[in-house]
Amino acid sequence: MADLKKKRMLTDKIFKVIFLIFISLGLVVLAALIYDIVSKGMVMLDWEFFTRFDSRFPEKAGIKAGLFGTIYVIGLMIPITFFVGTATAIYLEEYAPKNKLTDLIKLNIANLAGIPSIIYGMLGLGVFVRYLNMGRSVLAGALTLSLLVLPVVIVSAQEALKSVPDSLRNASYALGANHWHTVYKVVLPSALPSILTGFILAISRAIGETAPLIMMGALTFVMFTPQGIMDSFTVIPIQIFNWTSLPKVEFELVAASGSLLLLILLFILNGLATFIRYKYSRK
């Protein structure tokens, strides 16, 4: 008996240590990366960095084009993704007949979330840039990124809607509410915090995406900010990617500054998502 107990406690300890090692590994790598980016990124970072365009000279290179490009593309993508994503999820969870076809569609949407982002870039190039003649514009970029994150947005919105208890729907129906009233006044308000959390996390993924936008032909060296949705553009991660590929070593520091900016943007967005979740889960 005592032996058994000892053995159990030992196993317990061993596993605890193993898990601790793994989580430390992750945290150490993360800390090292952040330290590297911050220490290198701070060297060239000043206010001018945000107000200058790119340049052949590292000390004169700035992120303005990328920053504005990102703001334009993401700004346009947010409403498109939110409405299409939420509406799709509402249809699938609240309206679609429960049959094999619906299940198949749901399954495929979940699968789409796993497709490499560069495939979406090719799709964007083929459909938006070429076929629909949008050119390599902000609009085409926003639509491509929308496609990329929509599966994630839809799936997380579906989960949010599913988590609204049926008892609330029943209460609404029993008062004589019709389907739309029930969805709009009862289900959506309850699910909105979760929908928003998933949505913001998906947006922060889109902000960091490089491959699909390069694929669809976003520019790498840009000396202007977009003036409208049909203008060409670049985004922060492409700018960073471009700098890292340049021969002059100082560009490594410029790239680090860009990464730092990107990192801060992502922190803010993730913070916002956490805040929303925290605020509403306490209610």
Added chain:
Amino acid sequence: MSNQKVLEIKNVDFFYDDFQALENITMDVEKNKVTALIGPSGCGKSTFLRTINRMNDLIEGARLEGDILFDGESIYQENVDVVNLRKRIGMVFQQPNPFPKSIFENVAYGPKIHGVTDKAELEEIVVESLKGAALYDEVKDRLDTSALSLSGGQQQRLCIARALAVKPEVLLMDEPASALDPVATAKIEDLIEELKDNYSIVIVTHSMQQAARVSDLTGFFLMGELVEYDKTNKIFENPADQRTEDYITGRFG
């Protein structure tokens, strides 16, 4: 006047896909009376309750045969407006299920979706309904706080107020006190006593004492059948069917 029929249930069979949940139910529900439905778990009493306001429509594969007349008119015809039906036949559920909104908004929800927009009118309905559910005095100073901050018993009375706000004629209650403590249960029972002056009430209950305390008529369900339906004191003192007697004396269920 008494013995006026508000609901006439005629030979109702009810199926979930192939499973028959109700078998040939026939009974009349009298106006301004409390009708209790008792029986062991799974006997079909809740299913039956939900056929009266057609909540079973929401369940896929559910099918009803026979007919139910409300105020002399069938509620299972093609042209029946379910929205209007549920407005006239309110429902209170087993678990208190207030919306995660303010107390005021919970009660105002029904009138609002049925087109009341005037603020003063809404306020009047809310106050009146809360008074009707014997909750007003407890919450009058905090109508805009979240309904979820109320106790379970208060939440259930809020759900009753919410149902009253659309001015129904019939109130269906599906074990309204089963999730509540004895004090809150007593309050709900007192409330039912008061409500029957203005509403016809059908209440499903697990507790036979509760049925005996609050109801005028009692129906005993067993395996999807209505075994016996009569005046409550007759059912409890001198049941006609052996199975009813076995159940109320605690021999099974």
